[in-house]
Amino acid sequence: MxxxxxxxxxxxxxxxxxxxxxxxxxxxxxxHLEFFLKESRVIITPDFNFYLTGKTEDKEILEVEALTNETxxxxxxxKFIIYNLAIYSALLETNSYYIQNNEYLIISRFVxxxxxxxxxxxxxxxxxxxxxxxxxKIYLGRDFVNIHHIKRKYLGMKNIIESLNEQSVKLKKRIxxxxxxxxxxxxxxEYFSEIGxxxxxxxxxxxxxxxxxxxxxxxxxxxxxxxxxxxxxxxHILIDIDETLNELEDYLYELNAxxxxxxxxxxxxxxxxxxxxxxxxxxxxxxxxxNEIHFL
Numbered sequence: 001m002x003x004x005x006x007x008x009x010x011x012x013x014x015x016x017x018x019x020x021x022x023x024x025x026x027x028x029x030x031x032h033l034e035f036f037l038k039e040s041r042v043i044i045t046p047d048f049n050f051y052l053t054g055k056t057e058d059k060e061i062l063e064v065e066a067l068t069n070e071t072x073x074x075x076x077x078x079k080f081i082i083y084n085l086a087i088y089s090a091l092l093e094t095n096s097y098y099i100q101n102n103e104y105l106i107i108s109r110f111v112x113x114x115x116x117x118x119x120x121x122x123x124x125x126x127x128x129x130x131x132x133x134x135x136x137k138i139y140l141g142r143d144f145v146n147i148h149h150i151k152r153k154y155l156g157m158k159n160i161i162e163s164l165n166e167q168s169v170k171l172k173k174r175i176x177x178x179x180x181x182x183x184x185x186x187x188x189x190e191y192f193s194e195i196g197x198x199x200x201x202x203x204x205x206x207x208x209x210x211x212x213x214x215x216x217x218x219x220x221x222x223x224x225x226x227x228x229x230x231x232x233x234x235x236h237i238l239i240d241i242d243e244t245l246n247e248l249e250d251y252l253y254e255l256n257a258x259x260x261x262x263x264x265x266x267x268x269x270x271x272x273x274x275x276x277x278x279x280x281x282x283x284x285x286x287x288x289x290x291n292e293i294h295f296l
Contacts, residue, residue: 001035001042001063003112010076010147015083026104027092028082030127033074034109037064043107043131044068051131081108081120084145088152090276091122095140102126107137116147119163139266141273155282157206157234160274164199164241167267168192175252178260191248198241202234221290228286235278242271 020028033044040054048068052061067074085092092099099106102124111119125137144159152159172192176184209230245268252261287293 001037001060001067003035003110003118004063004067006112006116007077007110007118007147008073009116010080011073013080013147013150015076015079015150018083018086020082020086023096023100023104024082024086024092027085027099027106028078030104030106031078031081032105032107033077034107036110041109043134044074048074051134053131053134080145080147083150084120084143085122088156088277088281089141089143089273090280091141091143091273093280094273094276095124098138098140099124102138106140113144118145118147119143120145139269141269154206154210155231157209161199161203161206163270164202164274167270168195168199171263171267174263175257175260179252179255179257183255183257187248187251191244191251194244195241198237198244202237205230205234205237224286224290228283228290231278231282231286235275235283238271238275238278242268242275245271 030046032046035042035044037052037056037060040052040056042056042060042064043051043053044064044067045051048071050064050068052064103126105124105127107123107125109121109123111121113119120143122140122142123137124140125134129136142163144156144163172188175187179187209227245264249261249264249268252258252264
């Protein structure tokens with residue numbers, strides 16, 4: 001549990017007050033936290049008990065037991081997670097059907113990236129399946145957080161682009177492991193080259209977007225609409241990536257390369273989450289703000 005001391009820096013971060021709707025509130029109440037151990041992982045339940053997913057040293061069990069007594073810190077972690085998922089992600093909205101069917105239980109796994117940056121990998125599973133069927137959990141997506149900054153520069157797009165590149169490379173590696181060389185070469189030429197080109201297009205738009213980050217007072221609404229257009233263009237390219245991944249999935253299915261397809265499905269979920277994030281949380285919010293649309 002090497003990351004726990006670093007995560008405790010979160011105590012210095014001010015998380016704004018925010019209102020949860022009934023759906024988000026139930027997720028918060030059923031939120032499970034997952035951390036890496038030396039050879040396995042530990043899942044801490046909402047009532048501060050825990051499950052172990054595999055082989056665990058006695059020393060680690062003592063550390064876990066001590067952590068479950070730090071209820072104030074663990075509740076702060078959960079507040080941090082739900083704030084980020086509610087404000088800077090559409091992951092909950094995109095996967096609400098699966099979450100609700102699993103009695104609002106999600107598992108948030110902390111994966112340390114660099115410095116004070118973490119990736120949150122989010123899963124759901126029915127409560128009756130824990131802990132014995134932990135491996136059957138459903139992957140919902142990933143989010144990117146920093147324990148010192150609650151506000152996301154460029155609305156988190158830099159992290160999304162980096163993840164698209166990283167997951168594309170990982171998927172290529174997995175497919176290389178499970179299919180013959182000639183099939184992989186064909187997939188690389190037909191599909192991965194296209195995905196790579198589309199990601200580069202997103203990065204080009206993002207570089208243009210960075211120039212608009214300091215929106216001027218003189219042409220405030222004009223800049224906002226340009227901001228919105230650029231995000232809409234990124235959304236369209238993400239849709240192209242999703243379509244290419246669908247074609248690749250069909251190709252692998254015809255070859256009966258099911259193991260390789262498993263990793264592709266996770267990548268597709270990420271892409272769909274990003275599309276909905278831009279659609280709901282960025283394009284929608286900017287348009288409503290510019291047009292002064294209020295529900296009440």
